[in-house]
Amino acid sequence: xxxxxxxxxxxxxxxxxxxxxxxxxxxxxxxxxxxxxxxxxxxxxxxxxxxxxxxxxxxxxxxxxxxxxxxxxxxxxxxxxxxxxxxxxxxxxxxxxxxxxxxxxxxxxxxxxxxxxxxxxxxxxxxxxxxxxxxxxxxxxxxxxxxxxxxxxxxxxxxxxxxxxxxxxxxxxxxxxxxxxxxxxxxxxxxxxxxxxxxxxxxxxxxxxxxxxxxxxxxxxxxxxxxxxxxxxxxxxxxxxxxxxxxxxxxxxxxxxxxxxxxxxxxxxxxxxxxxxxxxxxxxxxxxxxxxxxxxxxxxxxxxxxxxxxxxxxxxxxxxxxxxxxxxxxxxxxxxxxxxxxxxxxxxxxxxxxxxxxxxxxxxxxxxxxxxxxxxxxxxxxxxxxxxxxxxxxxxx
Amino acid sequence: xxxxxxxxxxxxxxxxxxxxxxxxxxxxxxxxxxxxxxxxxxxxxxxxxxxxxxxxxxxxxxxxxxxxxxxxxxxxxxxxxxxxxxxxxxxxxxxxxxxxxxxxxxxxxxxxxxxxxxxxxxxxxxxxxxxxxxxxxxxxx
Numbered sequence: 141x142x143x144x145x146x147x148x149x150x151x152x153x154x155x156x157x158x159x160x161x162x163x164x165x166x167x168x169x170x171x172x173x174x175x176x177x178x179x180x181x182x183x184x185x186x187x188x189x190x191x192x193x194x195x196x197x198x199x200x201x202x203x204x205x206x207x208x209x210x211x212x213x214x215x216x217x218x219x220x221x222x223x224x225x226x227x228x229x230x231x232x233x234x235x236x237x238x239x240x241x242x243x244x245x246x247x248x249x250x251x252x253x254x255x256x257x258x259x260x261x262x263x264x265x266x267x268x269x270x271x272x273x274x275x276x277x278x279x280x281x282x283x284x285x286x287x288x289x290x291x292x293x294x295x296x297x298x299x300x301x302x303x304x305x306x307x308x309x310x311x312x313x314x315x316x317x318x319x320x321x322x323x324x325x326x327x328x329x330x331x332x333x334x335x336x337x338x339x340x341x342x343x344x345x346x347x348x349x350x351x352x353x354x355x356x357x358x359x360x361x362x363x364x365x366x367x368x369x370x371x372x373x374x375x376x377x378x379x380x381x382x383x384x385x386x387x388x389x390x391x392x393x394x395x396x397x398x399x400x401x402x403x404x405x406x407x408x409x410x411x412x413x414x415x416x417x418x419x420x421x422x423x424x425x426x427x428x429x430x431x432x433x434x435x436x437x438x439x440x441x442x443x444x445x446x447x448x449x450x451x452x453x454x455x456x457x458x459x460x461x462x463x464x465x466x467x468x469x470x471x472x473x474x475x476x477x478x479x480x481x482x483x484x485x486x487x488x489x490x491x492x493x494x495x496x497x498x499x500x501x502x503x504x505x506x507x508x509x510x511x512x513x514x515x516x517x518x519x520x521x522x523x524x525x526x527x528x529x530x531x532x533x534x535x536x537x
Numbered sequence: 538x539x540x541x542x543x544x545x546x547x548x549x550x551x552x553x554x555x556x557x558x559x560x561x562x563x564x565x566x567x568x569x570x571x572x573x574x575x576x577x578x579x580x581x582x583x584x585x586x587x588x589x590x591x592x593x594x595x596x597x598x599x600x601x602x603x604x605x606x607x608x609x610x611x612x613x614x615x616x617x618x619x620x621x622x623x624x625x626x627x628x629x630x631x632x633x634x635x636x637x638x639x640x641x642x643x644x645x646x647x648x649x650x651x652x653x654x655x656x657x658x659x660x661x662x663x664x665x666x667x668x669x670x671x672x673x674x675x676x677x678x
Contacts, residue, residue: 271619275551279642282553283585286671287644288615288622289630296613297632304611304655346627349614397632399584401640404610404632 145243146374146381146536147498149185149367151177155331155483155492158361159203159264170204170259170363175216177365178257185253185367186377192367193251194223196242198234198258198487202273203265223251231277232434234258235490236520236529242368243384252370256494259363260485267359278523279396292356292437294396294524296348298405299439303350305405305454308442310350312457314341316438317354317480319466324477326467326507329492331360331483354480355438362485364495374536382501382516386423386532388416396523407447407525414448414530417517421532425449428532429513430472430500432493434520436479444519445473448530467508475500475508490520494531501535538571538602540672542663543646549666550621561600562586566670569663571605573639574598584639605661606677607635612645612653633659633674646675 153173160168182189197210206212210227213219224245228237235258242256262270271290278284278291302308318338324330336354344352374381390412398404418424431450435441442456450471451459459465465473476482476496479489497516499505513535520529555563562585565572574586578595584603589596612631615622622628629645631653645653646662658677663670 267617268620268623271617272621275619280585282559284642286549286551286553287630287642287673288550288618288625288628289642290615290617290619293613293615293630296615297611297630300613300655301611345616346614347617349616397640397642399640401610401634401638 143247143249144371145246145368145384146371147366147494147533148187148369148374148377148381149181150365150495150498151180151184152329152364152492152495153177153362154329155360155362155485157263159261161264170200170206170209170261171213171216173363174213174257174259177363178217178255181255181365181367185369186379187253187367187369187373189219191253192219192255193221194242194245194254195219195221195225196238196245196254196256197227198238198260198491199227199229200258201260201262201487204259204261221251223254231522232436232486232489233520233522233527233529234487236434236518239366239490239494239531240387240529242366246368246370252373254368255365256368256491257365258488258491260487261361262485263359263361284396290348292351293348295437295440296351298443298524299350299437301405302439302443308457310342311338312461313350313355313438313442314338315457315461316441317341319460320474320478321481323467323475323508324481327477327482329495330477330481331358332481351437351439357436357479357484360483360485362483362488362492364488364491366491366494366498380502381536382498382533383536384531385534386417386419386421388413388420388530389528391522391527394526396526404524405443407443407528410444410447410519410521410525410528410530413528414517417530417532421515421534423515423532428471428515428517430475430510430516432476432496432516432518433474434479434490434493435474436484438480441474441478444525447525448517448519467510472510475505475510490518493518497533501533538605539569540571540605540661540663542569542665545664545666547666548668549671550625552669558588559586563669566663566672571603571661571672572600573603575601582637582639584641603639604635604637607633607659609653609655609657609659610634610640611655629653631674633661644671644673646673648676651676
């Protein structure tokens, strides 16, 4: 019999500045946050400790003092299991990979209940210092980093190109930030919740032109835990669950930039991965009720929404400006508030996206609830969407 | 191709490493010469230069000259910079499509009277820092 995977429980701390400076008298300790989250998520799911047979952790940032954090936490919780225990890493795709691997453990029959979980603490390290490391993750460290490129500089160039090709304006990009802040105002897990206006977004200081402060992600910390189980177990619990219906992955064979000129802003890996995920689910983009996209900057949300077929090419900014992608609109995108307002603790960001989809598809999103939400889609990425990992989830009663 | 060279009275903020292989590229750039590798088997050029042809995986590559002219595919001006680049900020970086069909990313040299515009003609130049070169592009005169 084919096995299916469902999200049956979630927990997360609000995204924010939780990390303490090295010289602070009282420290925030990662494992104290994480042990509580595991207990909360497993209680939410309604399963027992002994049911959990695999755990896939996101790699902590190098700033986390406790090394081998995953196996340390097994000891803190006296969690014995025979499926799998591991940490995964894939830059921005890290948390999407943790989720995917936890699904695999269930699909392979290694476990009936798996956890995908992790913590990302970095906000006490200044942006200029943090960038000394992050600048080495994009492009060629000798041929590109030496010129001064930073990770979001590549998205800025997407933005400049998009404006050139489609006549999009700063306001089109800014509309995404305004819309997502409104969504965040309704989300207790969001880092920034005070509504903002188009004028305020456009008026912010430039960070990487054409993107200003509110077009790029804030620094923040976060931690979350997802409980996954076979559909059989999910059904037996007698509560709504979110079933994984489709999965697609594509790496386009380039890293950040293709030296063979291509359409850089088409995000072809996202196109391909989405096509595979839709096909597996037996649906098309028109069937999607909401999307939680890995989109660190306003322009990225526009490009991904176009690449996965939610919005026509060149229309992503206009759609945001006209409310099509807002709660209550045709296709609500980033109902959590997205990376710019819900927050972007990078290695666990996608965990928050799955938490939001699970909340929505289980009908627990409160003021953010998308009416009759049935299908949701989540994306993860590497580089400039050189790779995409996409999941389609369905609400089940 | 010999490129125009601009002297910069400073050290490079984040100097590239050199290997036995890439030494050919960087030492040529020190003299203003602009090179990359071409596969002897499928005859395709690639940039940055590579020991193994990424297209056909042949391991027999040769050093050839690259053209200096191209068009600006996109660009940005970086205001929030990593610690080692902070003193240079804001600075412009961009993507240039060379006329011979190679796309690359590099630092851009801005001129006060001629703002950067996507699609404009560009020429590659060498920034000769005190400790070594960096390749860059600027608007064609």
